[in-house]
């Protein structure tokens with residue numbers, strides 16, 4: 001058995017999570033360049049011992065060993081399930097087995113999920129209502145429902161006396177390293193990427209949750225992924241901006257090109273925009289990291305989609321990007337579609353169809369036959385200038 005070390009957040013509040021240094025993919029979709037952590041917390045109250053969240057399957061033993069450095073799992077009163085996704089709830093069956101007295105604390109929606117996903121018997125579940133508290137003698141736990149951040153059952157837990165908020169996925173970052181967020185140089189880059197991937201589709205719910213916690217004194221935010229925020233203003237202010245959909249004079253260029261025609265078109269567009277002082281995020285979909293693309297969508301005012309025609313429609317990578325774009329619901333206001341075709345075309349029409357139903361103004365669309373001509377390049381410059389005007393209008 002390895003020697004386990006746990007970190008103390010406050011008197012009788014311990015981090016007992018696990019660091020997954022080598023994980024490189026999440027949800028079979030999101031690249032994790034820096035791994036991730038599954039943060040679980042142990043609270044030793046005068047009249048009750050509580051575990052907040054667990055860890056990803058595969059880390060059960062590590063969690064148990066870490067709990068044992070502080071107390072015996074048999075003594076746990078409650079296991080709080082802030083969220084039912086397996087990266088935090090996957091070790092619940094294991095922990096409930098070694099903690100026979102413990103009850104699972106969750107929302108009513110969470111109770112159903114705990115039964116379906118983890119076969120937790122009903123008599124071992126304690127359903128709590130929004131804003132309900134549980135007293136541990138010297139510590140009071142308050143539960144705050146935060147639905148759809150990012151599943152229906154999600155909630156936050158708050159220790160009133162220590163003023164620590166445990167928001168599970170909210171305020172997280174996929175970083176295996178880093179203990180305190182104020183010591184992580186590029187924290188906001190990772191937090192923005194995480195927001196783009198996980199929380200951006202739920203901006204309205206995020207705003208509601210931010211309003212709900214605005215009345216709390218928060219000394220520390222202890223999320224379930226990545227570093228702990230002991231200076232919470234940094235992440236709170238970023239979340240306020242992102243949830244409000246604040247954008248910059250920034251354009252995402254997401255494109256794919258087989259024989260460089262679309263490539264020269266988007267590069268012409270990039271040059272036009274850059275000359276006007278517009279910040280650019282350039283993503284060649286054949287090689288880009290889609291987490292990075294999600295990060296750039298968080299605060300961009302416009303997207304330029306470059307998609308050559310393949311088999312009567314848009315290149316499959318462009319179809320994927322357009323689908324993802326719509327699903328992530330970024331605050332992007334304007335779009336431009338650039339395409340090249342060999343004989344019949346069809347990419348622009350397909351991209352437009354894919355974007356239908358999403359509130360976005362298509363400022364220009366250009367489909368050229370083969371490599372772009374000089375005339376085509378002038379057309380791109382014109383579209384670029386119109387886009388710049390749109391971007392600067394609201395600024």
Ligand SMILES: Cc1cc2nc3c(=O)[nH]c(=O)nc-3n(C[C@H](O)[C@H](O)[C@H](O)COP(=O)(O)O)c2cc1C
Nearest residue numbers: 258259260261262308310311312341342343344345
């Ligand atoms: C596998 C493949 C399938 C293609 N299918 C079509 C098609 O269905 N209709 C069409 O107009 N052009 C089609 N083309 C031609 C390309 O759209 C054309 O070469 C275009 O200029 C490529 O742009 P790019 O250089 O940006 O990749 C196809 C090309 C390839 C390589």
Ligand SMILES: [Fe+2]
Nearest residue numbers: 083085150169
């Ligand atoms: Fe989650």
Ligand SMILES: [Fe+2]
Nearest residue numbers: 087169224225
């Ligand atoms: Fe998570």
